[in-house]
């Protein structure tokens with residue numbers, strides 16, 4: 227009999243398994259319906275021997291020392307500052323929009339001090355900032371909105387920014403200085419030997435057993451366990467009682483080129499008519515040296531694997547109903563992005579799992595992190 231059955235071997239499930247086994251002394255079985263551990267952060271070597279992320283680029287960044295120190299038990303790091311450019315009007319411009327983006331696009335020589343006034347001259351004031359369109363247009367005006375955000379968002383979500391909650395475009399800042407880094411977090415680094423290697427080390431504890439290619443719905447009756455940690459979709463757990471929670475999906479097309487490098491930075495955004503939204507060249511992220519290079523093209527689509535919860539108020543309402551069911555099911559603990567129907571970065575999911583573990587053990591975060599390495 228296992229103390230815990232854990233559904234899903236991504237960050238949420240793996241952190242729970244590691245803490246319960248190494249700190250709590252519990253016997254754990256972690257299962258995943260996919261043939262590998264790591265969840266969406268899984269990486270592997272492709273046919274040419276290039277390290278790629280199967281479910282799109284995953285860049286680690288956090289402001290949490292606890293989360294960074296905890297993951298450092300399982301990996302060394304390679305310092306990495308993420309940079310993104312957008313293909314606009316026949317040139318590559320830095321995104322998030324910064325001083326260089328504006329000067330190059332408008333052929334100006336503004337200083338950081340002058341840029342705010344320039345943005346204000348373009349901005350269209352909105353009485354209330356409710357939608358993703360309002361966020362951008364009220365900050366930098368219609369032209370930058372049209373060129374950098376509108377089509378990208380329409381492709382990504384299948385909806386116009388005017389139909390989406392403000393949260394979608396609020397994630398991308400606008401800067402008045404020359405900082406062209408995509409993230410400004412204190413800790414920005416990639417696991418030196420890849421994500422999957424880090425997961426392998428997290429789960430390499432004698433109290434942890436792993437079962438892959440196993441869908442919870444098929445095996446639940448056959449695995450005796452005291453408690454359940456569930457990181458799969460919350461609506462699926464409750465047999466879609468109130469209907470399906472809507473997600474946006476992606477198709478990934480990988481292509482290997484007989485060239486050492488193809489892009490100046492890891493990611494290029496295409497906020498225009500191309501069917502893909504962005505293209506990632508993995509070697510920038512991984513630091514791998516290789517005479518070839520692999521890129522991934524992302525094509526948003528309506529159906530397929532659930533990647534992004536669609537941020538609209540009616541969907542939050544639907545989730546709230548499932549959340550109430552989850553709260554009324556005390557022997558099952560729901561954690562992670564699918565179980566809580568929210569887009570979380572990897573570090574946020576690690577923090578969420580550490581918080582749940584401390585709650586289960588009735589101890590503080592520091593106590594929850596004290597043992598095991």
Ligand SMILES: Cc1cc2nc3c(=O)[nH]c(=O)nc-3n(C[C@H](O)[C@H](O)[C@H](O)COP(=O)(O)OP(=O)(O)OC[C@H]3O[C@@H](n4cnc5c(N)ncnc54)[C@H](O)[C@@H]3O)c2cc1C
Pocket residue numbers: 233234235236237238239257258259260264265266267281282283284285286287440441442443457458459476533534561562563564570571572573575
């Ligand atoms: C395209 C894309 C890019 C991203 N880029 C970044 C980034 O750059 N930086 C960042 O910090 N975050 C990024 N994220 C977010 C990151 O993927 C998540 O924070 C993280 O994967 C969440 O971990 P999780 O364990 O909650 O979910 P997951 O990684 O999805 O793991 C859940 C696991 O549960 C399994 N499962 C589901 N149902 C069942 C079932 N019935 N039976 C058995 N197993 C089941 C699934 O197969 C899956 O492996 C990105 C997400 C996407 C979609």
